Amino acid sequence: MKIKERAIVSLLCAVTICVSWSGFMSRNLPQDQRPCACERCLSEDDPWFMKRFNKSVEPFLSANYNLSEDDFSWWKGLWGEKTKFGTFRKLLDKVFLMIPPSPHVLEPSPDRCRTCFEADVGARTTHRVMYPESSVDLGDSTHFLMAPFKSIDFEWLLDALNTGYNATPEWIVNRKITANKDLVKIINPVFMRYVHDMWLEKEGYYPSTGFLALVLALHMCDEVSVFGYGADSDGNWSHYWEELVDKMVKTGGHPGNTEYEIIQKLHELQKLKFYTGF
Ligand SMILES: *[C@@H]1O[C@H](CO)[C@@H](O)[C@H](O)[C@H]1NC(C)=O
Numbered sequence: 029m030k031i032k033e034r035a036i037v038s039l040l041c042a043v044t045i046c047v048s049w050s051g052f053m054s055r056n057l058p059q060d061q062r063p064c065a066c067e068r069c070l071s072e073d074d075p076w077f078m079k080r081f082n083k084s085v086e087p088f089l090s091a092n093y094n095l096s097e098d099d100f101s102w103w104k105g106l107w108g109e110k111t112k113f114g115t116f117r118k119l120l121d122k123v124f125l126m127i128p129p130s131p132h133v134l135e136p137s138p139d140r141c142r143t144c145f146e147a148d149v150g151a152r153t154t155h156r157v158m159y160p161e162s163s164v165d166l167g168d169s170t171h172f173l174m175a176p177f178k179s180i181d182f183e184w185l186l187d188a189l190n191t192g193y194n195a196t197p198e199w200i201v202n203r204k205i206t207a208n209k210d211l212v213k214i215i216n217p218v219f220m221r222y223v224h225d226m227w228l229e230k231e232g233y234y235p236s237t238g239f240l241a242l243v244l245a246l247h248m249c250d251e252v253s254v255f256g257y258g259a260d261s262d263g264n265w266s267h268y269w270e271e272l273v274d275k276m277v278k279t280g281g282h283p284g285n286t287e288y289e290i291i292q293k294l295h296e297l298q299k300l301k302f303y304t305g306f
């Protein structure tokens with residue numbers, strides 16, 4: 029637990045996905061039936077990719093999504109917390125009174141190209157993946173994708189977007205943030221479990237926020253470019269915008285090497301374009 033906390037607090041990984049899409053007139057489309065209007069669309073052909081990629085997994089929670097108790101137990105185990113399922117449900121019900129009960133996700137279509145960039149590269153719409161310890165103020169048009177790791181993250185969300193979060197623990201640094209409540213989405217614990225089970229083959233405690241955002245991008249976008257990811261040759265996960273303060277943390281509870289190898293493999297298979305930050 030100690031190590032996990034330290035890892036989380038030290039690796040304040042704020043990840044942004046910038047999503048933009050362009051509508052194309054149908055006359056610009058080639059004759060054959062293409063799933064998207066990009067130069068390349070995400071193809072579902074490679075066995076390595078298809079063994080991992082499951083487009084049926086819902087990326088976001090909605091008010092009427094029925095999380096199974098088994099999935100809830102997995103998620104609860106991340107922090108070894110004791111919250112009961114019923115308590116968790118009630119908390120979620122409250123959250124969905126504040127944020128949209130059914131998250132809008134742009135569906136694939138032959139007449140649009142949904143492109144995603146990771147990291148702070150400018151584009152029309154920015155999706156920022158955060159959790160309380162990595163939270164920052166967001167502009168009015170930025171989508172806040174919350175990666176929940178424990179029940180108090182929901183309590184924090186309810187308060188931090190309103191009057192401010194006053195309860196313990198003290199390592200929750202940001203007690204009040206500005207963000208557009210209509211643009212908040214909660215990453216589905218089932219999606220987190222899917223990334224851990226299918227993509228990381230259960231290595232490490234759980235996926236890093238960055239890796240989670242990357243798989244999320246593969247689900248939300250036809251074309252993905254990745255910037256500033258991965259550990260350096262010493263195994264430190266510095267971010268390109270800062271030096272990692274505690275070098276001993278390395279990748280914390282996250283299986284950094286595995287994640288890095290998967291990103292490289294996805295690049296090789298042309299499922300995304302990978303630009304290292306180092
Ligand atoms: C894909 O995800 C859906 C929804 O979570 C699940 O029911 C299904 O079993 C998964 N398929 C595979 C092959 O894992």
Ligand SMILES: *[C@@H]1O[C@H](CO)[C@@H](O)[C@H](O)[C@H]1NC(C)=O
Pocket residue numbers: 092093094
């Ligand atoms: C969730 O479960 C309730 C009651 O068991 C049911 O009425 C509802 O349709 C389910 N929702 C979904 C999205 O399956």
Ligand SMILES: *[C@@H]1O[C@H](CO)[C@@H](O)[C@H](O)[C@H]1NC(C)=O
Pocket residue numbers: 260262263264266275276
């Ligand atoms: C990576 O961490 C090691 C200690 O674990 C340190 O000696 C080294 O300088 C770090 N490298 C970078 C580029 O920060």
